[in-house]
Amino acid sequence: MLERITILCFAASYGVALLLEAMQLLLGRSEWRRLAALLAGAAGLFAHTVYVVYHGLPMQGGPSSLLFVSWVLAIFYLVGTLHHPRLAWGVFVLPVVLVLVVAAKLIIASEPTIPPTPENLWFWAWLHAVLLILGSVGLSVGFVASVMFLVQAWKLKHKTPPGEGIQLLSLERLEVMNRRAITWAFPLFTAGLVIGLALLLNQEDFTLTDPKVIVTGLFWAVFALLLYLRYGLHIQGRRMALGTMIAFGIMLLAYVVQYIWPSAHPSGGGP
């Protein structure tokens, strides 16, 4: 029974929830649509949870990491929607969830053979994966907060009357959400990458020109620059939001790069 739950099941549920949330914006708010969206989202999360538990994620390779990150974001969607019923939470979180799920599905279709991790290094490989996944969740939350921030900032710059259009949290709250998310994510990423680098150095075919290593290094540099801009140069607001979005894009690229270019990386937990 449980094996019959596929990625398509929860992707479809999230899709329906997103459609209903979008209708809330286009056709005006209605309580039944809100409840229907919540039900669809909850059904998707249930199926997603069963899938995650049944397949023993997130330790089964790159696609499973994306599915695990999207699972955490789906929880973030449901909790946020229940907590802020008047805000257009789902319109921002669900597309990210869907993109991650679809990316995972595409990767699974072209998954390279995963070389087994030597038994004595298993713990470090596990820690490497977990740290990167947690960092990815943080950056994904930062990305969602940044998109919301830019929409809210646009609304205010264009003097949209309060109460009209998409309802969002205040700029200050969104900025804090983004700042906290990336501040937590960076050390987790850094620790995960250091462990990953140490593991790679043990591999005989490892080279610094490996595309996975290059993109991950670039991602880390962009992320570090982002934090320097925030805390060193006190850059805030729009520029910070754009920086987070760029970092998120590179993170996604780091996830999928080994499926585009051949890599010596054993398709672990994340970038």
Place this chain on the structure above:
Amino acid sequence: MMLIVVGANFRTAPMELRETLAFPGGKLSRALSELSARYGTETVILDTCNRVEIYLARLTGEALPDADLLAEFLGEFHGLPAAKVRPALYAHRGAEAVQHLFRVVSSLDSLVLGEGQIAGQVKDAYEKAQQAGTVGPVLHALFQHARIVGKRVRSETGIAQGKASVSSLAVDYLKQVFDHFGDKTVLVIGAGKMGELTLKHLKALRPGRILVTNRSPDKAREVAALCNGVPVPFEHLDQCLVSADVILSTTGAPEPIVTLERFQRLVPQRQGRPVAIIDIAVPRDFDPRLIHLDVVDLLINIDDLQAIREHVLRNRVKHVPAVEAIIQAEQERFLKDWSRRRAAPAIAKLYEQWESIRKEVQEECFRKLNGKLTAEDLAIIEGAFRLMQNKLLHAPLSVLREQGHEEGSGLLEAIYKLFRLRD
């Protein structure tokens, strides 16, 4: 039900006359007592800045005083000739008076459509009359029902959607920029009248610090005293612009006092902290190009706020038919309920009278047939008597319940007389 409302509002009376007709302080309870004593009525006075209305009611008896008599009362009470008061008065009786109060409480009769204060003012008027002991069963039922109408209208229609006051709109904008204000600095530039109300709203947000600056130090001190702020010399405006998170500007300066170049020079000192500017000065105090700066999250001026206010009011007009439908339905419901309530004693008495007649006749019958009938036979006969009583009463009771409230029908009085219910 005998009910009349006589009043003057912003449509029928100029501000000066409304001010004269108002009942401030102790005058209200004195007027309530005098009206009740003079006309033997239940009395409620609704006194707001846009209207003065007197509601008089009585269960039965003589006709209620009309607008002419109440003009005399108002003139006498406020020291004005009645002839000056009378043209400004309107009057509604019975069902029309019910409808009028429901329109008032729904804000359909307000200067600003959909404004929220009127429901509280109606409640207040009722409570003050209750304290003065001038509320009886009619006005109690009417004002309680008005409260329900006000709630229904606000929750079921969009008549109160959006903010229609410039100052509360400004605060709503600020809440989209900042989440909390306890750690924020508010800078007030100038001391314009327009800014007073907005400043009051800002103060309610409990900002960490309020700085007040003005070309006139005395005025700065005056405004600062009003809002527990700190007066700052006008020469220190640049420092204030650097430290402020929220700026409220209301000067009467003929040209912008903060140009793009001036503010741009200060931006590096702000260390990226965002600022929200409410410029309600005419002409504007802040260069509108400031909105293109990254640190300026919000720059809104009086024209923007007025335009939004008009937009909100235009939207509210769309909900008027829905409000009218609620008022119509509630008016009918109130009158039906009232009629039932009013007819209830007559119905009870009529039923009691017929019940006692039935028992009398039935007992006489049983007495004559004593010993000849079984318990079952007695039950059948008693049931037949009861059925006949109910069938005979059905038509008059139904008519009483449905039409008893209609003024002038005299139906209730006729029932009392026909069946000698008062004996």
